[in-house]
Amino acid sequence: xxxxxxxxxxxxxxxxxxxxxxxxxxxxxxxGIITWLDRENLLPGQSWRQEIPRVIGKSNYLLLLISSNSxxxxxxx
Numbered sequence: 001x002x003x004x005x006x007x008x009x010x011x012x013x014x015x016x017x018x019x020x021x022x023x024x025x026x027x028x029x030x031x032g033i034i035t036w037l038d039r040e041n042l043l044p045g046q047s048w049r050q051e052i053p054r055v056i057g058k059s060n061y062l063l064l065l066i067s068s069n070s071x072x073x074x075x076x077x
Contacts, residue, residue: 008034010059017065024063 009028013021018039025037036055042048056062 006034007036007055007059009061009063010036010056011063011065013065014067017067020067021065024065 011021011025021037022039025035025040028035036059038048038052041055042051
């Protein structure tokens with residue numbers, strides 16, 4: 001039996017690329033892959049600075065969306 005506490009794929013993206021990230025998220029979940037995307041999985045009031053590193057640690061794969069938006073950003077992606 002699969003451990004539902006683990007995340008198959010964590011998606012990291014630049015805010016400007018949200019629509020692409022959301023499409024990937026939807027497509028992967030439709031295939032039964034447990035996928036984590038901040039705007040879909042963070043709960044109201046939850047600290048993203050604490051939750052994101054925790055979830056990355058539980059993820060089997062980290063999917064980085066590299067784009068002109070992400071490489072030109074400073075700070076968190």
